[in-house]
Amino acid sequence: MAEPVIRVRGLVNRFGAQTVHDGLDLDVMPGEILGVVGGSGTGKSVLMRSIIGLQPPTEGEIHVLGRQVTGHDATQDPELTRQWGVLFQGGALFSGLTVAENVQVPLKEYFRLSDTLMEEIAAYKVAMVGLPPEAGPKYPSELSGGMRKRAALARALSLDPKLLFLDEPTAGLDPISADGFDTLIRTLAQTLQLTVFLITHDLDTLNAICDRVAVIADRKIIASGTVAELTRFDHPWVREYFGGPRGRAAARARDVAHGGGLVEVG
Numbered sequence: 001m002a003e004p005v006i007r008v009r010g011l012v013n014r015f016g017a018q019t020v021h022d023g024l025d026l027d028v029m030p031g032e033i034l035g036v037v038g039g040s041g042t043g044k045s046v047l048m049r050s051i052i053g054l055q056p057p058t059e060g061e062i063h064v065l066g067r068q069v070t071g072h073d074a075t076q077d078p079e080l081t082r083q084w085g086v087l088f089q090g091g092a093l094f095s096g097l098t099v100a101e102n103v104q105v106p107l108k109e110y111f112r113l114s115d116t117l118m119e120e121i122a123a124y125k126v127a128m129v130g131l132p133p134e135a136g137p138k139y140p141s142e143l144s145g146g147m148r149k150r151a152a153l154a155r156a157l158s159l160d161p162k163l164l165f166l167d168e169p170t171a172g173l174d175p176i177s178a179d180g181f182d183t184l185i186r187t188l189a190q191t192l193q194l195t196v197f198l199i200t201h202d203l204d205t206l207n208a209i210c211d212r213v214a215v216i217a218d219r220k221i222i223a224s225g226t227v228a229e230l231t232r233f234d235h236p237w238v239r240e241y242f243g244g245p246r247g248r249a250a251a252r253a254r255d256v257a258h259g260g261g262l263v264e265v266g
Contacts, residue, residue, distance in 0.1 A: 002030050003066065005163055005195045006051060011060035013046050020046050022219040024060070033189055033196040034224075035206045038216030039237055044199045045089070047216070048165055051197070052086060053077075065162065082110050084163040085156030089171065089199075091148045093140040099126060099151045100136035106158045125154040130184055146177035150184070157188070164189075166198045170205055182208045203242075 006028035013021040020043035028034045038044050049055035051062055053074030062069040067080050074080060085106075093102050103122040107113060113121075126136050129150040140148050149169060156164060169185070170178040186209040189196050200206065206213055207227055214224040215238055223233045231242045 004028055004063075005030050005065060006197065007061075007063040008047075008051065009061050011047070011050065011062065012058040013043060013050060013055065014058045019219060021057070024216070024220045026214060026221050026224075028195060028197055030195055031189075031193060032211040033186070033198060033209055035210035035213040036197065036199045036216065037201065037206065037213060037241065042216040043219075044216060045167055048167060048197065048199060052084065052165060053081075078110060082106075082159050083161055084165060085159065085161040086165045087149075087152050087156045087167065087169055089167040091140070091152035093148060093152055093155070095140055098137050098139055099131070099143070099154070102140075102151060103155045103158050105155065110159065121158065122154075125158055126151070128157065128188070129154045130180075146173055146181065149173065149181060153184075157192075160192075162193075162195065164194050164196045166196065166200075168199055168201070170200065170202050175204075178202065178204065179208075185209055
C-alpha cells in the first residue's frame with residue numbers, strides 16, 4: 001500500500017468556544033483527486049489551511065509528503081512548501097501585478113533566476129492552463145472570472161508542485177466555464193501526476209473529476225468514497241446533498257458522459 005500524501009489524525013480546531021473539528025482523520029492518496037464537501041461552517045477551508053500550515057490546529061497531527069506539519073511553522077519550510085501549490089477561493093491574485101508577474105512571484109521567492117528565464121516559465125504556465133499569450137501582460141481586473149481562475153491556477157503550478165490545493169475553484173463561473181475548468185484540472189492531474197485536494201460544493205465537479213469524496217459533518221470526516229458509494233450512505237446531510245434533485249441531475253449527467261445511460265440515484 002502506498003503511503004498517504006496527506007495524513008491527518010485527531011485534528012481539533014477551536015475558535016474560542018466554537019469547536020470546528022473534533023478528532024478529524026483523513027488520508028489523501030498519491031495521484032488521486034479528493035473532493036471535500038460539507039455544509040456551511042463545517043470547516044472545509046479551515047481543514048485546508050491547517051494542512052498547509054496557515055491555521056495551527058488546537059490538537060492533532062498532520063503529515064504532508066512524509067513531513068510533519070504540526071508542531072512548527074510549516075510555512076517556513078521551503079523544502080515542503082515548494083512542493084505544493086494553492087488556488088485560494090477567489091483566486092487571490094495580486095491586483096497590482098500582471099498575470100505573468102503573478103506567476104513569477106513564487107519563482108522569485110524560492111529561486112534566483114534571470115528575468116528572461118522567469119518570463120519564459122511564466123509564458124509556459126499561462127499556456128499550460130489554456131490562456132492565450134496576450135493574457136500574460138494583462139492585470140487581473142482586465143480578465144473575465146474564468147480567466148482569473150486560470151491565471152491563479154498558473155501561479156499555483158509555477159513551481160511544478162506534487163500536490164495541488166483548490167478551494168472552490170469553479171465558484172462563480174458559468175456552467176460552460178466550470179466544465180472547462182473541471183476538464184483542465186483532470187487533464188493536468190493526469191499529465192503532471194498531481195495529487196489534488198479539492199474543496200467544492202459543485203456536484204457536477206464531484207461527478208466529473210473526483211476519484212473520491214470526503215464528507216465533513218458532525219466535526220469529523222463521517223464518510224469517504226466515490227459519489228456512487230456516498231449516495232448509499234445513511235446520514236441526513238449526505239442523503240439530502242447527493243440524493244436531492246441537483247444530486248440526481250449531476251449523477252445522470254455523469255452517467256451520460258461515461259456512456260452508461262441514465263441511472264436514477266436516491
